[in-house]
Amino acid sequence: MRVKRILSAEKQSTNQNEVDLSQITSLIQKYKTKKGNIIPLLQGTQNLYGFVPRKAFLKISEEANIPLNDLYGVATFYAQFRLNPVGKHIVKVCHGTACHVQNATAISIALEEALNIKDGETTPDNLFTLESVACLGCCSLAPVMMIGDDTFGKLSGKSAVNIIKEIKMKENN
Amino acid sequence: MEKTQVLVGLASCGIAAGAGKVYDKILDIRQAEKLDFSVKRTGCIGMCYREPLIEVIDATGSYLYGDVDENKALEIVEKHVKSGEPVKEYIVFTDLFKTEDNEFIEGQVKIALRNCGVIDPEDINEYETRGGYKAISGLVEGKVTPEAVIQNVIDSGIRGRGGGGFPTGTKWKFAYNSKSDVKYIICNADEGDPGAFMDRSVLEGDPHSVLEGMTIAAYAIGASDGVIYCRAEYPLAIKRLNIAIEQSKKKGYLGKNIFGKEGFNFDIYVKEGAGAFVCGEETALMASVEGKRGMPRKRPPFPAVSGLWKQPTNINNVETFANIPSIILNGPQSFNCYGTEKSKGTKVFALTGKIKRGGLVEVPMGITIREVIFKLGGGIQNNKKFKAVQMGGPSGGCIPEFLADTIIDYDSVNATGAIMGSGGMVVMDETTCMVDMARFFLDFTQKESCGKCTFCRIGTKRMLEILTRICEGEGKEGDIEMLEELAVHIKNTSLCGLGQTAPNPVITSLKYFRNEFEAHINNKKCPAGTCKKLLTYTVIADKCTGCTVCAKNCSVNAISGERKQPHFINQDACIKCGVCYNKCKFEAISLT
Numbered sequence: 227m228r229v230k231r232i233l234s235a236e237k238q239s240t241n242q243n244e245v246d247l248s249q250i251t252s253l254i255q256k257y258k259t260k261k262g263n264i265i266p267l268l269q270g271t272q273n274l275y276g277f278v279p280r281k282a283f284l285k286i287s288e289e290a291n292i293p294l295n296d297l298y299g300v301a302t303f304y305a306q307f308r309l310n311p312v313g314k315h316i317v318k319v320c321h322g323t324a325c326h327v328q329n330a331t332a333i334s335i336a337l338e339e340a341l342n343i344k345d346g347e348t349t350p351d352n353l354f355t356l357e358s359v360a361c362l363g364c365c366s367l368a369p370v371m372m373i374g375d376d377t378f379g380k381l382s383g384k385s386a387v388n389i390i391k392e393i394k395m396k397e398n399n
Numbered sequence: 400m401e402k403t404q405v406l407v408g409l410a411s412c413g414i415a416a417g418a419g420k421v422y423d424k425i426l427d428i429r430q431a432e433k434l435d436f437s438v439k440r441t442g443c444i445g446m447c448y449r450e451p452l453i454e455v456i457d458a459t460g461s462y463l464y465g466d467v468d469e470n471k472a473l474e475i476v477e478k479h480v481k482s483g484e485p486v487k488e489y490i491v492f493t494d495l496f497k498t499e500d501n502e503f504i505e506g507q508v509k510i511a512l513r514n515c516g517v518i519d520p521e522d523i524n525e526y527e528t529r530g531g532y533k534a535i536s537g538l539v540e541g542k543v544t545p546e547a548v549i550q551n552v553i554d555s556g557i558r559g560r561g562g563g564g565f566p567t568g569t570k571w572k573f574a575y576n577s578k579s580d581v582k583y584i585i586c587n588a589d590e591g592d593p594g595a596f597m598d599r600s601v602l603e604g605d606p607h608s609v610l611e612g613m614t615i616a617a618y619a620i621g622a623s624d625g626v627i628y629c630r631a632e633y634p635l636a637i638k639r640l641n642i643a644i645e646q647s648k649k650k651g652y653l654g655k656n657i658f659g660k661e662g663f664n665f666d667i668y669v670k671e672g673a674g675a676f677v678c679g680e681e682t683a684l685m686a687s688v689e690g691k692r693g694m695p696r697k698r699p700p701f702p703a704v705s706g707l708w709k710q711p712t713n714i715n716n717v718e719t720f721a722n723i724p725s726i727i728l729n730g731p732q733s734f735n736c737y738g739t740e741k742s743k744g745t746k747v748f749a750l751t752g753k754i755k756r757g758g759l760v761e762v763p764m765g766i767t768i769r770e771v772i773f774k775l776g777g778g779i780q781n782n783k784k785f786k787a788v789q790m791g792g793p794s795g796g797c798i799p800e801f802l803a804d805t806i807i808d809y810d811s812v813n814a815t816g817a818i819m820g821s822g823g824m825v826v827m828d829e830t831t832c833m834v835d836m837a838r839f840f841l842d843f844t845q846k847e848s849c850g851k852c853t854f855c856r857i858g859t860k861r862m863l864e865i866l867t868r869i870c871e872g873e874g875k876e877g878d879i880e881m882l883e884e885l886a887v888h889i890k891n892t893s894l895c896g897l898g899q900t901a902p903n904p905v906i907t908s909l910k911y912f913r914n915e916f917e918a919h920i921n922n923k924k925c926p927a928g929t930c931k932k933l934l935t936y937t938v939i940a941d942k943c944t945g946c947t948v949c950a951k952n953c954s955v956n957a958i959s960g961e962r963k964q965p966h967f968i969n970q971d972a973c974i975k976c977g978v979c980y981n982k983c984k985f986e987a988i989s990l991t
């Protein structure tokens with residue numbers, strides 16, 4: 227079972243100030259009366275902020291009249307929902323069967339070392355978040371990773387790190 | 400004379416290999432030199448090991464080029480398209496002469512994949528010129544009864560391709576017999592097995608075949624709404640499905656009074672998954688469509704009686720639906736002429752892992768595993784030794800080399816302890832540790848357990864802990880017996896297929912590779928040389944240049960030596976983290 231927790235109010239408060247909650251008002255209006263609306267509401271919120279902020283839960287619950295525990299229940303059930311802010315580029319390293327057999331672990335280790343963060347963490351400059359996922363559907367190119375919408379295959383630790391470096395260089399220019 | 404055609408394989412795998420750049424390059428040349436040939440995008444032809452692939456079709460025949468990059472594309476246009484001289488050394492397949500990749504294509508029979516890699520998936524007209532939508536329009540025009548349609552599906556002998564293998568026609572009959580004004584058709588495109596991509600290729604390469612299959616099911620059981628539940632990791636599949644749905648609506652193939660028939664209403668929308676393996680299970684999937692946590696529930700009632708929003712629902716897999724139009728159009732015998740007595744037709748497999756020709760193949764049931772791996776797949780990479788093949792993903796098991804002559808049908812594969820599953824075949828060689836694989840799958844199912852059943856939630860966790868311990872050299876006597884005991888309890892006390900099958904990878908590994916478990920536990924050795932903590936790291940003096948990189952990076956200062964002199968690893972201090980091995984530029988660290 228996946229265990230996810232929402233950060234305490236104090237811990238999230240610094241980021242909370244940056245979140246403009248009025249952005250989700252129209253989203254709530256759109257889905258308020260639809261059945262089966264919890265997942266689309268959370269997906270919509272995450273699309274706006276990159277994660278589902280603590281305060282957004284409260285607002286959705288109140289305005290769409292959904293018990294808070296239903297919202298939390300769904301948000302913590304699915305791997306897709308993030309409860310904490312993420313970096314600009316999300317690096318998804320595949321750890322599906324085919325990639326595992328082709329040593330995906332080496333890719334993760336190389337990236338963890340290069341970015342100096344662990345799986346699931348975000349770099350201090352907020353550029354990269356490292357995640358591991360199960361199968362991106364490009365198994366014959368294993369090992370594989372995905373950054374944004376781009377998939378990279380037949381990786382080695384070195385080539386994976388080079389891809390990150392390139393993105394970093396572009397960002398710094 | 401027909402214009403020369405250039406097809407570029409633009410499925411996710413092709414794009415990841417760089418096909419997008421090749422496509423743009425070819426368009427650029429055509430534009431710059433004002434050349435007269437047509438360029439089109441197509442899906443995955445299955446030869447993923449040769450991506451990017453382009454096919455040139457001219458008056459003399461068709462030529463498939465592999466491993467194409469921008470420069471090769473330029474050369475191919477220059478020599479072949481402009482001057483009519485095929486570039487022989489890049490050709491991987493053609494009807495005109497034999498190539499080394501012939502066997503990969505020749506052993507296949509394409510029904511579900513009939514259009515993949517042939518048509519432009521974003522153009523409904525191309526699907527129609529290949530007989531698309533003729534099956535459903537034929538049913539409507541001929542006023543064929545739903546019973547007759549269902550009988551055809553039953554006669555074809557097709558069984559669900561999502562893993563369960565339940566006869567599709569029988570399932571349709573149940574849903575047909577449930578009386579209700581509202582019924583649903585669901586297409587299961589969650590493709591949860593990590594290491595398989597059959598459904599993705601169909602959705603990206605031929606989305607209309609799935610839509611038509613669903614529409615035929617709707618006609619047969621009397622459904623008015625369809626949902627495709629597609630995993631979010633497949634953005635291109637979702638995009639192409641939405642394009643296909645739009646085009647079908649415009650043509651009056653989806654919506655109200657479709658195919659000109661008063662009262663035949665059927666609409667489809669795509670529902671994006673949110674990342675949970677268990678949502679591939681049908682009752683969990685429906686809970687997820689309803690916006691809830693994807694927890695499976697008890698059956699009965701089966702979906703055919705009470706499914707989505709408590710209405711009768713028929714749920715099938717992508718590949719199952721993709722086969723349907725062909726079965727209806729060409730008759731049940733066009734399908735059941737292939738296969739074995741109880742497993743008819745063809746099956747798509749995703750060949751991955753340590754195989755030479757990794758990719759997608761569609762083969763008749765009844766072929767042996769050995770034929771698929773050695774004939775079509777070309778054997779093992781780097782001529783290593785074939786050890787096992789994993790079938791059925793987290794619910795399946797590893798079939799050892801000595802059972803490679805097992806024929807592929809539901810019952811024969813089940814007899815080995817693995818399952819047919821959805822079609823993933825992950826090939827392993829002598830360097831793959833079976834204990835580590837068992838640990839890998841338990842790690843997966845443990846994370847993906849929804850937590851409802853105690854043994855599935857906690858039992859898998861305990862199994863994972865034991866397996867991790869064994870891999871790290873901390874295995875104890877009694878561990879194997881404890882694994883076996885937990886496996887039985889988890890199987891017996893879980894509600895859904897996830898828990899009921901979660902111990903399978905461990906059970907089959909213990910059955911066929913028990914000696915590897917024992918080597919880990921008793922001798923603290925990993926025979927495959929995979930489990931890091933069980934290896935000994937030593938410096939190969941001849942190769943060591945004394946660059947000191949290893950010593951500098953060793954976090955426990957276990958490496959000593961003078962600059963420019965061979966270094967030495969103190970085995971008592973070594974924690975086997977592997978950093979020296981990864982850092983050494985001279986391959987001077989050996990693992991034994």
Ligand SMILES: Cc1cc2nc3c(=O)[nH]c(=O)nc-3n(C[C@H](O)[C@H](O)[C@H](O)COP(=O)(O)O)c2cc1C
Pocket residue numbers: 558559560561562563564565567587588589590591592676677678679680681682714715716717719821895896897
């Ligand atoms: C844990 C679990 C995961 C499953 N995942 C999938 C999946 O990803 N895709 C799929 O088609 N069927 C999956 N199934 C099987 C479905 O429950 C269902 O049997 C299938 O979609 C029916 O379609 P079919 O008869 O055409 O195979 C899964 C079952 C279980 C128990």
Ligand code: FES
Pocket residue numbers: 320321322323324325326360361362363364365366368369370593594595
């Ligand atoms: S296992 Fe990595 S892409 Fe499928």
